[in-house]
Amino acid sequence: MATPAFLACDWGTTNLRAWLMADDGRVLKSRDFPFGVSQLAPGEAAKRFREEVRPGLVAEHLPAVLCGMIGSTLGWAVADYLPCPASLADLRGDLMEVEGGQARVTIVPGLRCEGLTGAPDVMRGEETQVFGWTRLAPERRRGRWVVCHPGTHAKWVLVEEGRIVRFVTAMTGELFAVLRKHSVLKSDAASDDEPAFDEGVAAAGDGGALASRLFSARSRVVAGDARADTTPSYLSGLLIGAEAAAAPDLLGIAPDAPVALIGEPALCRWYSRALKGRGRLVSIHNGDEAARAGLFALQQEMAA
Amino acid sequence: MATPAFLACDWGTTNLRAWLMADDGRVLKSRDFPFGVSQLAPGEAAKRFREEVRPGLVAEHLPAVLCGMIGSTLGWAVADYLPCPASLADLRGDLMEVEGGQARVTIVPGLRCEGLTGAPDVMRGEETQVFGWTRLAPERRRGRWVVCHPGTHAKWVLVEEGRIVRFVTAMTGELFAVLRKHSVLKSDAASDDEPAFDEGVAAAGDGGALASRLFSARSRVVAGDARADTTPSYLSGLLIGAEAAAAPDLLGIAPDAPVALIGEPALCRWYSRALKGRGRLVSIHNGDEAARAGLFALQQEMAA
Numbered sequence: 310m311a312t313p314a315f316l317a318c319d320w321g322t323t324n325l326r327a328w329l330m331a332d333d334g335r336v337l338k339s340r341d342f343p344f345g346v347s348q349l350a351p352g353e354a355a356k357r358f359r360e361e362v363r364p365g366l367v368a369e370h371l372p373a374v375l376c377g378m379i380g381s382t383l384g385w386a387v388a389d390y391l392p393c394p395a396s397l398a399d400l401r402g403d404l405m406e407v408e409g410g411q412a413r414v415t416i417v418p419g420l421r422c423e424g425l426t427g428a429p430d431v432m433r434g435e436e437t438q439v440f441g442w443t444r445l446a447p448e449r450r451r452g453r454w455v456v457c458h459p460g461t462h463a464k465w466v467l468v469e470e471g472r473i474v475r476f477v478t479a480m481t482g483e484l485f486a487v488l489r490k491h492s493v494l495k496s497d498a499a500s501d502d503e504p505a506f507d508e509g510v511a512a513a514g515d516g517g518a519l520a521s522r523l524f525s526a527r528s529r530v531v532a533g534d535a536r537a538d539t540t541p542s543y544l545s546g547l548l549i550g551a552e553a554a555a556a557p558d559l560l561g562i563a564p565d566a567p568v569a570l571i572g573e574p575a576l577c578r579w580y581s582r583a584l585k586g587r588g589r590l591v592s593i594h595n596g597d598e599a600a601r602a603g604l605f606a607l608q609q610e611m612a613a
Numbered sequence: 614m615a616t617p618a619f620l621a622c623d624w625g626t627t628n629l630r631a632w633l634m635a636d637d638g639r640v641l642k643s644r645d646f647p648f649g650v651s652q653l654a655p656g657e658a659a660k661r662f663r664e665e666v667r668p669g670l671v672a673e674h675l676p677a678v679l680c681g682m683i684g685s686t687l688g689w690a691v692a693d694y695l696p697c698p699a700s701l702a703d704l705r706g707d708l709m710e711v712e713g714g715q716a717r718v719t720i721v722p723g724l725r726c727e728g729l730t731g732a733p734d735v736m737r738g739e740e741t742q743v744f745g746w747t748r749l750a751p752e753r754r755r756g757r758w759v760v761c762h763p764g765t766h767a768k769w770v771l772v773e774e775g776r777i778v779r780f781v782t783a784m785t786g787e788l789f790a791v792l793r794k795h796s797v798l799k800s801d802a803a804s805d806d807e808p809a810f811d812e813g814v815a816a817a818g819d820g821g822a823l824a825s826r827l828f829s830a831r832s833r834v835v836a837g838d839a840r841a842d843t844t845p846s847y848l849s850g851l852l853i854g855a856e857a858a859a860a861p862d863l864l865g866i867a868p869d870a871p872v873a874l875i876g877e878p879a880l881c882r883w884y885s886r887a888l889k890g891r892g893r894l895v896s897i898h899n900g901d902e903a904a905r906a907g908l909f910a911l912q913q914e915m916a917a
Binding site for chain 2: 381382390421424425426427428429430431461462477478479480481483484486487488490491492493511512514515516517518519520521522523524525527528529531532534535548551552555556558559
C-alpha cells in the first residue's frame with residue numbers, strides 16, 4: 310500500500326472535505342465534516358482541525374494543504390487575494406502557513422480581478438479546482454479554455470496557457486435559494502421537472518431585465534398557464550439560463566467556445582442542459598477530483 | 614358638510630386603506646386596517662369588511678368600491694383579469710359585485726397583457742391608480758404617457774389616449790427584501806446612504822447580468838473597498854438602477870420620454886434619484902390620491 314503523504318482539504322462555507330493522499334496522488338481515505346466556516350466561532354478552526362480532522366484521517370503527523378473559505382475572515386486566518394492573471398506557480402509563491410500542530414499547515418490564497426462594476430471580483434477555493442483541472446490533462450495547460458463552476462456564487466473563468474486570466478461571479482445559486490424559500494415564488498416542490506426547467510431557460514432570453522423575467526415565474530401560475538409545483542424547476546431554468554446567456558459575454562468569449570463545467574455532478578448536469586440548449590459544447594468534470602489534483606500539485610511543488 | 618357618498622378601498626397584500634368619500638370626490642374620513650389579503654383566512658374578507666371596515670368608517674349603508682389583491686384568489690372573490698389595451702370604461706364594464714351587507718360592494722378587476730417571456734404579465738390595484746391619475750389632469754387622457762409604480766412588484770405602464778396599452782412588472786422590491794434579509798448580503802443597516810445608493814445605480818450599468826452585478830455588493834466589502842453598513846443602500850441603488858435601465862426598453866419608449874412615478878412618496882424619491890441620474894425627466898404623484906381618484910371615477914360611472 311502507498312504511504313500516506315499529506316492531508317488535502319477543501320474547507321468551504323458549509324462543510325469540509327478532507328482526503329488522505331499518497332505521494333503518487335492517490336486517495337487513501339476521505340471524509341466530510343459538517344463544520345464549514347459559517348458554523349465556526351472565531352478561533353475554532355485550529356482546534357477543530359487538530360482535534361477532529363487530523364485524528365479522523367489518522368494524519369496527525371502529516372503536512373496539510375487547505376483551500377476555500379478557510380482562508381477568509383470567517384476562517385482560520387486571512388490569506389490575501391492574489392491578483393489575476395495568476396498561475397499555479399503564483400499561488401505556490403503566496404501560500405500561507407499557520408500553526409497547526411505537529412506538522413505544517415498551509416492555506417491557499419484566493420484570487421481577485423477587476424469586476425464588471427468597478428468593484429473587484431473575488432474567488433476562494435475555485436482557483437484550486439481550476440488549476441487542478443489543468444493538471445488532469447496536459448492540453449488544458451495550452452491555449453484558451455472557459456471553465457464554469459456552478460454553485461451558490463457561480464464562477465466563470467477564462468484560462469489561457471494554464472493561467473487564470475479573469476473571471477466573473479454570478480449569484481445564481483443564492484438567488485435561487487432565497488427566492489425559493491422566502492419570496493412570493495416560495496415552494497417546497499422539487500426542482501427536477503425538465504420541461505419546466507427548459508421553459509425557464511427559454512424565458513431567460515438574453516439574460517437581461519432579470520427582475521421582470523422573474524415575475525413570469527409568478528404570473529404563469531396566477532394566470533392559470535402552469536401548475537404551482539413546477540415553479541422551482543422553472544425558476545432554476547430561468548436563473549441558470551440567464552447566467553448561461555450573460556456570463557460568456559462578460560468574459561468576452563466566442564459564442565461557439567466550449568465550456569468545461571467543474572463542480573457538483575447533479576448541478577453540472579442542469580447547467581449542461583441549459584448551455585446545450587443554447588448551442589454550447591459542454592463537458593462535465595468532478596469538482597472534488599479537481600480540488601484534490603490542485604492541492605496535490607501545490608504539495609508537490611512545496612516538496613520539490 | 615358634504616354628504617358621505619361611498620366607501621373607497623385599496624385592499625392590498627399587506628394592508629387595507631379605506632376612505633369615506635363625498636359625492637364631490639372629497640375625503641371625509643380615512644383609515645388603515647392591518648389585514649391585507651395575505652393575512653386573511655378563506656372567507657374572512659366579507660366578515661372583516663362587514664364587522665370592522667364599514668363600522669370603522671361609519672359607512673354601513675353606503676356602496677363600496679374595492680381595488681387591489683382583494684380581487685385575487687387570496688381575497689374576497691376572484692375578479693378576472695381584463696386584457697390590455699383597456700380603458701376606465703372597460704374596467705367599469707367588468708366590475709364584479711359581491712354580497713357585502715346592506716349596500717352594494719363592487720370589486721375592480723385586474724389587467725393582463727402579453728409578457729416578455731411568453732407568460733402573461735398581470736396587475737391588480739395599480740390599474741385603478743393609473744386611471745385615477747389620468748383623471749387628475751385632463752392632458753393625461755391625451756397622447757402618450759409612461760407611468761412607473763414602484764413597489765414589491767413594480768409596474769411600468771404605457772398609457773395612450775387614456776388607455777393602458779401594455780405594462781411590464783419588475784420584482785425589484787421583493788428581490789431587495791429577500792436579499793437584504795436572507796442572503797450573504799443581509800444587513801440591518803438603513804438603506805438611506807445617498808452616495809452608496811448612487812454607486813449602486815452606476816454599478817447597474819445597462820441592467821444586464823444582474824446575478825453578476827449583485828455579487829459586487831459582496832465583493833466591494835470583502836475586498837475592503839466599502840463599509841458593510843452601506844450594503845443595503847448600494848443594493849437598493851443597484852436593483853432600482855437595473856430596473857430603470859431595463860424597463861423603458863421593454864416598453865419600447867424613447868430614452869427622453871418623461872416618467873410619472875405614482876406610489877409611496879419616499880420610495881418614489883429613490884426611483885426619481887435613479888432615473889434622473891440616467892437623464893430622465895421625472896414627476897412624482899401620490900399613490901393614495903391616485904387610487905381614490907380612480908375609485909371615485911368608477912363610482913361616478915356606476916351612479917350615472
